[in-house]
Amino acid sequence: MTLLGPAAFSLLVLLAAAYGVSVLAGWLVDARGPAALTAPAHRAIALLRRESLVPAGSDPWLFKSAPVIAFVVVALAALVIPVGPRAVAFDPSIGLFYFIVVLGPFVIAMMNAGWSANGKPGLFGAFRTAAHLLSYEVPLGFAAIGPAMAAESLSTTRIVDGQAGVWYAVWQPLGLAIYVVSALMMTFRRPFDLPQAGSELAGGVLAEYSGARLLLFRVALDALFALLVALGTVLFLGGWRGPLLPPAVWFALKTTALAAALLWLGARVPRLHQDQMLALAWKVLLPASLVNIGLVGIVLLWLEQ
Amino acid sequence: MTGKIETYVVADGGHGAAVLASLRHARPGLTPAASPRHADVLIVVEPVTTKFAPAVAEVYRSLPAPRRVLAIAAAVPAALYRGDGVGIGEVISGAPRIVGTPSAETVLATAVDLDSGAAAASPGTPPEAVTVPLPSKSEREIATELAVLTLGPAQHVTAGPLRVLLVCDGEQVVSATTDRGYAARNVAGAMTRATWAEALDLAGVLDPLAPLAGRLAYLTAVERLQGIEPSAATREARDAALALERAVNALQWLERFFLLLDHAELARRAGHLALELAGPTTRGTPPLAAGSVLPDGPSPAAPAATPVRLAEVADGAEQLARRLRRDPFLAWRTRGVGTIDANQARAAGVDATLVGDVRSRMLSRADRAAGDLRLASRHRPAGAESPASSLSAVPRGEIRTVIAGPRGSLGLRLASDGAERPARIEWERPSAAALTLVPALLAGQKLADAEVIVASLDLAMAEADG
Numbered sequence: 001m002t003l004l005g006p007a008a009f010s011l012l013v014l015l016a017a018a019y020g021v022s023v024l025a026g027w028l029v030d031a032r033g034p035a036a037l038t039a040p041a042h043r044a045i046a047l048l049r050r051e052s053l054v055p056a057g058s059d060p061w062l063f064k065s066a067p068v069i070a071f072v073v074v075a076l077a078a079l080v081i082p083v084g085p086r087a088v089a090f091d092p093s094i095g096l097f098y099f100i101v102v103l104g105p106f107v108i109a110m111m112n113a114g115w116s117a118n119g120k121p122g123l124f125g126a127f128r129t130a131a132h133l134l135s136y137e138v139p140l141g142f143a144a145i146g147p148a149m150a151a152e153s154l155s156t157t158r159i160v161d162g163q164a165g166v167w168y169a170v171w172q173p174l175g176l177a178i179y180v181v182s183a184l185m186m187t188f189r190r191p192f193d194l195p196q197a198g199s200e201l202a203g204g205v206l207a208e209y210s211g212a213r214l215l216l217f218r219v220a221l222d223a224l225f226a227l228l229v230a231l232g233t234v235l236f237l238g239g240w241r242g243p244l245l246p247p248a249v250w251f252a253l254k255t256t257a258l259a260a261a262l263l264w265l266g267a268r269v270p271r272l273h274q275d276q277m278l279a280l281a282w283k284v285l286l287p288a289s290l291v292n293i294g295l296v297g298i299v300l301l302w303l304e305q
Numbered sequence: 306m307t308g309k310i311e312t313y314v315v316a317d318g319g320h321g322a323a324v325l326a327s328l329r330h331a332r333p334g335l336t337p338a339a340s341p342r343h344a345d346v347l348i349v350v351e352p353v354t355t356k357f358a359p360a361v362a363e364v365y366r367s368l369p370a371p372r373r374v375l376a377i378a379a380a381v382p383a384a385l386y387r388g389d390g391v392g393i394g395e396v397i398s399g400a401p402r403i404v405g406t407p408s409a410e411t412v413l414a415t416a417v418d419l420d421s422g423a424a425a426a427s428p429g430t431p432p433e434a435v436t437v438p439l440p441s442k443s444e445r446e447i448a449t450e451l452a453v454l455t456l457g458p459a460q461h462v463t464a465g466p467l468r469v470l471l472v473c474d475g476e477q478v479v480s481a482t483t484d485r486g487y488a489a490r491n492v493a494g495a496m497t498r499a500t501w502a503e504a505l506d507l508a509g510v511l512d513p514l515a516p517l518a519g520r521l522a523y524l525t526a527v528e529r530l531q532g533i534e535p536s537a538a539t540r541e542a543r544d545a546a547l548a549l550e551r552a553v554n555a556l557q558w559l560e561r562f563f564l565l566l567d568h569a570e571l572a573r574r575a576g577h578l579a580l581e582l583a584g585p586t587t588r589g590t591p592p593l594a595a596g597s598v599l600p601d602g603p604s605p606a607a608p609a610a611t612p613v614r615l616a617e618v619a620d621g622a623e624q625l626a627r628r629l630r631r632d633p634f635l636a637w638r639t640r641g642v643g644t645i646d647a648n649q650a651r652a653a654g655v656d657a658t659l660v661g662d663v664r665s666r667m668l669s670r671a672d673r674a675a676g677d678l679r680l681a682s683r684h685r686p687a688g689a690e691s692p693a694s695s696l697s698a699v700p701r702g703e704i705r706t707v708i709a710g711p712r713g714s715l716g717l718r719l720a721s722d723g724a725e726r727p728a729r730i731e732w733e734r735p736s737a738a739a740l741t742l743v744p745a746l747l748a749g750q751k752l753a754d755a756e757v758i759v760a761s762l763d764l765a766m767a768e769a770d771g
Binding site: 026029030031032033035036039042043046049050051052053120121123124127128190191193194196197198199200201202203204206207208209210211214267268269270271272273274275276 | 309311333334336338339340342343345369370371452454455461473475476563564565566567568569570573634635637638639751752753754756
């Protein structure tokens with residue numbers, strides 16, 4: 001029962017963050033200007049008023065459950081993100097591990113969405129989602145090991161506490177770079193939005209979704225992006241730590257800046273196809289993440305001495 | 306009660322590229338929908354052929370309720386379709402229409418006011434069956450299941466409808482088949498039934514994106530049959546006007562290409578450059594400030610392109626070309642993809658400008674856009690006059706002319722028997738020639754590269770289908 005209140009608050013913050021991501025994308029990618037502030041609300045209302053179709057021949061259970069599963073796992077993973085000292089809904093000693101494991105079913109939800117629609121764009125989108133899983137999982141996990149090693153803990157609050165002196169991004173820049181690229185892959189954002197490639201596959205895994213289900217999926221994707229960026233802030237940018245301003249404000253500023261940087265960069269790179277994504281993940285990110293772990297270990301040993 | 310339009314899906318019968326180019330810039334954030342399920346409105350650019358009509362009805366039925374559909378009736382000569390072109394009302398009853406060349410604001414304002422649910426799609430004629438040969442399992446090293454993926458006919462990879470059937474082994478394209486004719490109008494046939502003067506208008510709609518190229522090809526052929534030699538000033542004015550048309554087409558192609566690659570920043574830059582030239586209307590290429598190059602006088606209404614403005618846009622195009630050369634991710638994405646060698650180009654009868662890979666075609670179009678804008682900006686109006694050609698009496702003879710159009714060399718074989726209408730018209734269409742390369746180019750490519758390769762050919766389907 002004591003978790004309900006913080007969980008509800010965490011959900012509200014998550015929805016606000018998802019809205020903020022949509023606004024940022026409107027500013028930085030679509031160049032909407034001031035209209036970007038209200039565009040997500042208009043879009044949500046328009047989608048809610050639209051029919052939520054279920055294609056003939058689809059698997060209705062998987063089709064209808066996919067967006068719900070996607071949103072629920074994101075909401076569960078958000079529980080371990082600390083936005084301030086003692087401002088975390090759930091703080092297990094293995095918070096980082098919990099986060100990565102709980103988010104695993106998101107890609108399953110995407111694959112279900114594509115496969116269950118019984119259409120070729122969705123099927124090809126599902127294949128691409130599997131390629132995503134093969135691409136981001138290992139580099140993301142290895143990049144997150146660096147801060148865990150430095151903090152000597154998998155707890156997200158301990159990792160933030162470990163950056164009281166200097167951010168981990170300062171002496172683990174390679175880890176940060178690997179993390180943000182892997183995060184873009186995991187959140188299916190430009191330039192790694194192959195499963196829902198609008199201009200190629202007529203929407204891919206989301207091709208057959210409309211109305212409220214489409215809205216739920218889009219909110220889940222925006223929330224997932226916000227969550228991964230927030231975790232990046234926790235792991236590498238000192239979390240809520242900073243002078244003068246309240247902790248939650250620092251957390252929001254850092255997360256917003258990192259999200260803006262990623263969205264801005266994503267709009268300046270063409271969509272890579274999956275061979276290139278897999279090559280980037282396995283030939284560049286994975287070896288680099290192993291090197292990063294080695295470097296972090298050497299630095300920690302040196303600091304110990 | 307309807308609400309703001311945020312996304313739209315388009316069924317373009319072949320004449321809609323200019324409308325769609327202006328729609329993209331009507332309002333920030335207004336985007337084409339990836340799937341009909343995601344669209345607020347279906348925009349149909351008429352006329353559509355009877356072959357394309359079932360696909361249009363299918364797209365309409367794919368929209369979630371409340372469905373909204375809007376038809377834009379492009380201004381094409383009535384002689385063009387001879388019963389094959391259908392209005393949207395025959396396919397989707399109750400759909401409102403805008404006639405002419407509306408501004409993007411008019412289109413959006415009309416779409417917002419649509420009475421949702423008023424239109425209903427008739428079943429229509431089922432689409433023609435296309436047989437796609439699949440390689441037998443014994444011919445392949447690993448006998449996996451193949452999937453046939455259909456792109457189109459209503460798609461955004463080409464300007465106008467085209468269906469491409471891809472036999473895919475996972476993400477690998479095993480073979481490709483094109484199904485064309487969705488924008489066929491038989492312009493050549495219509496020109497032989499029209500008078501010499503009427504045929505000039507028909508020549509202008511061969512390629513709706515390049516009306517000047519078609520008309521100048523026809524006019525030049527007629528003048529040569531009549532033995533008329535235009536003055537140097539008129540020839541220079543025509544070259545400059547053609548260069549401007551090529552530049553607008555190149556910039557609009559670059560915008561569509563970068564939207565396909567999902568490169569938002571480059572798409573915006575190319576689009577703004579094209580908008581600087583074409584303006585916020587749907588009229589396409591603006592006239593030069595220099596007066597007319599055609600017998601019917603200067604084009605009305607559209608903002609004229611002054612030398613100073615052209616030079617500024619040329620600077621922007623050169624900066625864009627330099628940016629494209631320096632971008633390593635763009636190079637990674639497009640290098641070595643869809644390579645056409647010189648022998649293939651010669652065999653297909655396409656211009657040497659298509660030789661190379663997707664990257665080289667992209668860079669060459671950007672460079673040519675800048676070069677054409679420099680050429681157009683150097684043109685000065687002194688001495689230009691309306692040509693003296695008369696389109697009423699053309700002596701017997703046969704001639705072939707070639708014009709450097711936006712998609713390559715546009716050729717015309719014209720024969721006259723001294724009568725009041727052309728005896729024979731035969732167009733050599735660059736898009737039609739490039740289309741023949743598609744199956745060979747796509748075989749063995751990745752699915753993601755397949756669309757990029759087709760887009761790199763810059764096919765105008767109305768021109769390709771003739």
